[in-house]
Amino acid sequence: MGIRLSDGDLVCVIGGGPAGSFAALHLLTLMRARNLNLEVLLFEPRDFTKPGPGGCNRCAGILSSRLIRGLESLNIILPEELVQSRVEAYVLNLDGEAIRLEQPDRQRKILSVYRGSGPRISDNPDVKSFDQYLLDQASLLGAKLIRSRVRKVSWENRPVIHTAHESYKADLLILASGVNSRAPLDDEFGYSPPKTSIMAQDEILRPSTWPEDVVSAYFQRPAGLVFGALTPKGKYLNISLLGKGLTTDAINDFIEAQDLEASLGKEPISLCGCTPRIAIRPARTYFGNRWVAVGDAAVTRLYKDGIGSSFFTSQEAIKTALGSGISRSDFRKTYAKFCSKIARDNTYGGILYRLWSITLRAPVLLKIWRNIIQAEQEDRPEHRLWARFLWGMFTGDETYRNLFWLMFSPTSFLKIWNGLKNQIRNRTNS
Ligand SMILES: Cc1cc2nc3c(=O)[nH]c(=O)nc-3n(C[C@H](O)[C@H](O)[C@H](O)COP(=O)(O)OP(=O)(O)OC[C@H]3O[C@@H](n4cnc5c(N)ncnc54)[C@H](O)[C@@H]3O)c2cc1C
Structure with missing residues (x-):
């Protein structure tokens, strides 16, 4: 019974x-x-209500559009004072080149919030x-x-x-x-x-020149980094790193390896710092x-x-x-x-992340792929297949399964083929 x-x-x-x-x-x-x-x-x-890791469930604090819609279904509209930034674009930094991905659908909001009450060292006691x-x-x-x-x-x-x-x-x-x-x-x-991986996180002051509505993602360096993201949160910037064998000094290694000292200030001062676990298997x-x-x-x-x-x-x-x-x-x-x-969807995600890391390690593939994305900028937004793919991968706004089939669609292969032809043509001409 x-x-x-x-x-x-x-x-x-x-x-x-x-x-x-x-x-x-x-x-x-x-x-x-x-x-x-x-x-x-x-x-x-x-x-x-306590600042720092002791009062925080340690995360970058990005809220997806599907979550925001879910909250609305419970009649929960987040008060303005909770919202640290409204994310309008992601910038992928690859080999010194920045690829900007705009929010494809303006109706879909992505926000950043603080899980606790802000960084350990803070002059802003009002963070909610x-x-x-x-x-x-x-x-x-x-x-x-x-x-x-x-x-x-x-x-x-x-x-x-x-x-x-x-x-x-x-x-x-x-x-x-x-x-x-x-x-x-x-x-x-x-x-x-669940099986977990360890991530590294910190918070620094956001330089006045740093955009307040853009998440910046970095890859490849230092060795073992899967991705690093800089998320604006009001007057601060959250740095979150995922990778294999991240050292205790991972954040500094990352800033140095990505040459970020110039844009973040000579010696960005750590205001928080933690190494939380993230679940990778059910x-x-x-x-x-x-x-x-x-x-x-x-x-x-x-x-x-x-x-x-x-x-x-x-x-x-x-x-x-x-x-x-x-x-x-x-x-x-x-x-x-x-x-x-x-x-099951994560299985598709795992394959996509593996393909992504292979691409990052193969300069020829990376170049073809960057050319395709650049060529795509001429297309109407709704036809920008790779932009949609990357937006989905980095925001979690679409299922990995959808993204997998988008990537293995005839249109995607056609774009890769054209990219390959352009690459060969450029090589022969130069
Ligand atoms: C570096 C990093 C960045 C991330 N960035 C994002 C992001 O930007 N956006 C996003 O959506 N997700 C992000 N995540 C994932 C996100 O943090 C988790 O998926 C989310 O916090 C899960 O919520 P939860 O309530 O299951 O667990 P938790 O948030 O971990 O909450 C568990 C709670 O249980 C309490 N607890 C534990 N044991 C006991 C006990 N014995 N008795 C009573 N209470 C107990 C803890 O104090 C805690 O408050 C990130 C994760 C990491 C590690």
Whole structure:
């Protein structure tokens, strides 16, 4: 027989990052629509009003357009004071050349926010935290915030949540603890967390000449760098690096290797600094009877739009819990299918990132490809296939599957063929 939530039941959410707050918001909205009366407890020890890594869930803070639309569906319109910048363009810096990609669809907004309350060293005490804002929205709808770390979750016919001083018997447990701390579930839950990579991040003052609405991406240097992004956030610039074997001095190595001293100032001063983990593979066993993991703790889009994934995994988990039930088989039938779709899409993403890194290491390929992009600038915006491809790859605005088939479409091959012919023609002429 299935297990269903009923009036008076207790739902415990571990983690008050985006996934936890979204889960609470979806749950409180949907249960009201169904006239169901549940108690919702949200456990989060972090104080997001503190500046620096201690009050922050360490990320570049770019919000995708699909997430912004998702928030609107919950009647959440982000207040102006949260928005640090509106991203209008991405600039890809390749071998000293800058390729500018404009937002192809002006209706699709991309914003940057602070997850905490700004850099550790800051003269701006008014920076507002996105994560705190979401927590406040969940509290307003009726979630009760418990400012404690969950030390352990045991199983006694249902999940029992233990903090340092209290224990709570939950009818449903939602695990939203991300990937930057150990999940507190006992072994009998069988939860196996996602595989992760380590990134490096810092924040510096944004030079007055640096654009406030452009994300700049860099590749290739130093060795092992997959990509580095400079994201404007009000008067600051966030630097986020993803790569293999990043050293403790990765940010300085990056600034030096990319020759950025001149544009960022001779010695950009580190105002924050952290080395958070990013999920690169889904968790194994991420649901069971009366429990389900959401957000990074379950599955997220590869390298992009993790906050958006938190929104949509939470939404699906709650829809399953209230629509079908909270048994392992309920979650397997619907929620797992949704998560597998994200994981399958990441497989396409993995192939695209591998092709991208091969292109970056092959000067001839890179040149052909740069020529194609430049030639494309003459086309009408809607015909700029490679611009759309790159925009999708770097903003997370389109599924990797779509981008994969866009790249392997006849039009794309035709453009590559023409690029190759031009390259040969130019060589013969010179
Ligand atoms: C360098 C970097 C840059 C990124 N940039 C972006 C970006 O620009 N845009 C984007 O969309 N995504 C980005 N991401 C990904 C994004 O940070 C994550 O996908 C997102 O934070 C996941 O949200 P979450 O709620 O699942 O986990 P988290 O944000 O990690 O939140 C987990 C919460 O659970 C709490 N918690 C943990 N353990 C316990 C416990 N035992 N008891 C109680 N509470 C607990 C933590 O304190 C934390 O608040 C980036 C990631 C990295 C590493």
